[in-house]
Amino acid sequence: MVELDAHPQDWARYTPGQRLFRFLVFLASVAAVVWAVMSIDVIWPWVLDAPEQMGDLFGRMVPPDFSNLSDILWVLLETVNIATIATAVAVFAALPVAYIAAQNTTPNIATLWLGRFILVSSRSVNTIIWALLFVAIFGPGIIAGIVAIMFRSIGFIGKLLGEAIEEIDRRPVEALEATGASRLKVILYAIVPQVMPTFWAVSILRWDINLRESTVLGLVGAGGIGIVLQSAIDTFNWPEAATVLLAILALVILGEIVSATLRKRII
């Protein structure tokens, strides 16, 4: 009997400490939600009203009005061009940034921090906020849009590419250094080939994301299909807004298919 007592009679999955911790985390989460619900500036009857309002809006969109379809498709193509040009430029601009932001290739500590600073500031500011700034600078239009997408993409591409550089196989680099090749040639022959697959994958991925982002640039005046959507909404032309939305949906799905195929082909 004494020996049997060594086995506990009841069983619990977690130790009391773990249970206490889990309970506290749970409590904190509930408290956060309650705080948010209690203090948020929302008129609650409106919440109950929301489904009806949405239904009403949706009702006004049906049936979509396709009379302006050719114009819409043309602007849509323009949107694709904005995304593509911006991605292409950003990809090249990101290369030196990735190079100095990778610990194993950066020339010195100052350049490392410069690289990281560029990446962090580019990444933490959303495309739309960049667009807001560049619309203020360049005026409304696609230049602001392209520059905004570029600024955001540099951080994204640079970060992933920098990580790829940090993960390369050091051994071929050592081998080429041993042949007496200069720094630039070592990069060209030992680093570039190793980073190439990531480079393509990241470029395609970012292009796909930029396609989505370029559809909203127009809402802050930075060109593309968003401008058409905004004016349709502003004039309460809901059937046309529906057409624009459908066109955007088609574009994004098509973009996803294209990028998936490209990825398979190239890598």
Place this chain on the structure above:
Amino acid sequence: MLKISNLVKRYGHGEPVLKGLDLEVPGNSVVAIIGASGAGKSTLLRCINRLVEPTSGTIALNDIVLSDLKGRELRAARRRIGMIFQSFNLVDRLTVMENVQSGRLGYLPFWRAASRRYPKRDIRRAYELMERVGIAHYANKRADELSGGERQRVGVVRALMQEPEILLADEPTASLDPKTSEQIMELLRSLSAEFALPVLINIHNVAEARLYTDRIVGMRYGKIMFDAEPSRLDKAAMDEIYAGLPAEERGEEETPAPSLQVSAA
């Protein structure tokens, strides 16, 4: 002739890995460096072409002192030292030809390297050498499509493309199966004779070292314990190089009787 005198290498503030090493490698001899892992073999080799920076001492190749060269001069000196690696260190995603030509990178202008427009002379030499080691028909294949032995041949050709005055080989056969490693050792020996090259080989496999080299240098604790022709590497010498280490560390096919005393490391 390679001449190393009083070479010391210390990483950080720890115990030195190389403790005042002296070594001369004249003419076209094939020299094996044996010793347990951690004896400093790899560091020694990497000090010669300065992939590892020596702490003190001098290294001279054909009367040019390598140990205090910098920048461009160092790169020019490295061209004349071919190196072969344990894990081949090829660039997997490049073709065999590009890997081979990367041995010429020190000589090529940048635009030729970038555009892959190699001089005719280099291409001719590459095909000759590749045929010599039996990989010429792989020129357009990607390096990662090749077997281990073939990859090491690419490594050897890359080193020879440099038109080196000495070959350094760091465990060139450790990643290969026994049959292929014998072929590579045989190849290194015949190339040494053919090109009148001194070859310095770090090697774990003492049996191979005995068979394929003219001289064996045994290292332990960053010092040279033995330096003579293979026939003089007897049990006493082996014990001095490997004393107190488990049999598998000795790199010999035939396991010698285990020595009972354990030396304080």
Place this chain on the structure above:
Amino acid sequence: MSQTRETWPETWHRPPMIANPVLRYGLAAAVLVYALWAVTSLPFDWQRAAEGLARAQRIFAGSIPPSFERSGLLIDGFLESIKIAILATVGGVLLSIPIAFMAAKNLAPKPIYLLGRAIIIVARSFHPVIVAILFVKAVGFGPLAGVLTLIVYSVGFVAKMLAERIEEIDWGQVEAMRSVGAGYLSTLFYAVFPQIMPRQIGLSIYQLDSNLRASAVVGIVGAGGIGSTLANAFGRYDYDFALAITMVIVGAILVSEGISGQIRKRIW
């Protein structure tokens, strides 16, 4: 040695990525033509852009030093963003669970599976800013539109990832539960939930982080939170205040990214 020697070429070209020359040059030409057309067809307004330099100077001069004078407004906007993110995460994650089960091939019947996938695709395809505009029109300006927007945004990501996890579950565990005679709910709780729970918690934390980021953006079109504060500051040319807000947003994003990364590292 001499008579058997093959003759090797004296030139060498890297084997091209696309073997067929017609396709290769055709593709290169197509890319070139597209690039030229894309650049020339876009309605660039160079003149207006050229004036940008002076404007940029004015904006930067006006924004430095950043002004934290109206920090009350800033804190209110920021707290509102946090509330929006929390509520949207809770709502989005709860809504994601049934949708994920609908969109899991191995659990749902075909028509329901297709419906589930369609919901996810639509939710994922629209940028939150577009969704926000629609909600702002439907329910008016303010945080409610923000919460609803980010719920849709969360569903698009969480439901997709969760559905993938559900499709990967180990069926052996489900069969084991069934073989001891457990009912549908017990099977769900003992064999399915334990397998998807870690992923679900990780996803929720990740989503809270990305909702916080997104809430800064959807506010720009009127869906509440710090984004609205920023858009207002910009609209009133208060560039010093706008810079202060941007700095706070960037700081908050870095902190939240760090925290969520740490938590996920431990749970995942």
